[in-house]
Amino acid sequence: MTETRSIWGLRLLALTVAVIAWFVVSLQTREVVAFTAIDATLSYNLQENSRLMILDAPEKVRVKVRGPASKIGSLNPFQVSVRLDLRDAVKGNREVQLGPKDVDLPEGLEVDSIEPNVLQLQIDVTITAMKPIAARLVGEPSAGAVAQEPEVRPRFALVSGPESRIKALASLSTSEVNLNGHATDFEAQAFIVSTDPLIKVEQSLIVTVRVPLVIPGVDTADRPTQ
Numbered sequence: 001m002t003e004t005r006s007i008w009g010l011r012l013l014a015l016t017v018a019v020i021a022w023f024v025v026s027l028q029t030r031e032v033v034a035f036t037a038i039d040a041t042l043s044y045n046l047q048e049n050s051r052l053m054i055l056d057a058p059e060k061v062r063v064k065v066r067g068p069a070s071k072i073g074s075l076n077p078f079q080v081s082v083r084l085d086l087r088d089a090v091k092g093n094r095e096v097q098l099g100p101k102d103v104d105l106p107e108g109l110e111v112d113s114i115e116p117n118v119l120q121l122q123i124d125v126t127i128t129a130m131k132p133i134a135a136r137l138v139g140e141p142s143a144g145a146v147a148q149e150p151e152v153r154p155r156f157a158l159v160s161g162p163e164s165r166i167k168a169l170a171s172l173s174t175s176e177v178n179l180n181g182h183a184t185d186f187e188a189q190a191f192i193v194s195t196d197p198l199i200k201v202e203q204s205l206i207v208t209v210r211v212p213l214v215i216p217g218v219d220t221a222d223r224p225t226q
Contacts, residue, residue: 042057043082046087053198071109082103102114127160129158137150137176145182148212175191186211190209
């Protein structure tokens with residue numbers, strides 16, 4: 001009986017020593033928890049070939065990260081990113097809640113918060129359409145000449161972009177065509193200009209602009225041509 005008690009006593013002592021040793025090592029290796037905030041790049045995973053696009057999509061959100069001080073100190077901001085799975089998206093407005101599952105982080109780190117954590121997205125469909133081209137005239141002709149309605153060749157351009165933006169677009173514009181120094185009809189080359197970065201011109205960007213000029217009181221037949 002005494003021998004049994006002695007064995008159990010030794011076992012208990014060994015267990016106590018092991019627990020104390022683990023506790024001491026744990027205290028020595030335990031690190032202080034630190035925090036850092038990173039402006040993380042935001043990307044969107046839409047259904048392939050869906051022709052959907054997000055208008056004015058936010059490009060970054062602020063992610064507050066927590067973890068061991070050593071990992072936080074060596075964290076590269078490019079190691080943190082946010083990816084939204086929108087493969088079930090349809091055209092229209094959508095509210096998206098962001099959470100830790102959407103954030104890519106190095107192992108050993110955790111998401112503390114995301115700002116903003118709710119996004120209001122406008123999802124549209126990409127279409128193509130033909131739009132008229134309007135010449136942009138600047139300057140003043142010589143000899144009192146007056147510019148008439150310019151002719152643009154070609155008259156229309158094929159564009160692509162979000163349906164709502166293209167339907168609202170009355171016409172495209174050319175780059176500036178300068179009237180200075182001209183007193184008779186002339187032609188000039190110009191670029192097609194889209195003021196909306198989401199609308200893309202799908203053809204040659206160069207057009208020819210013919211500008212008729214009239215001098216009041218002078219017969220058209222008597223005017224030289226350029």
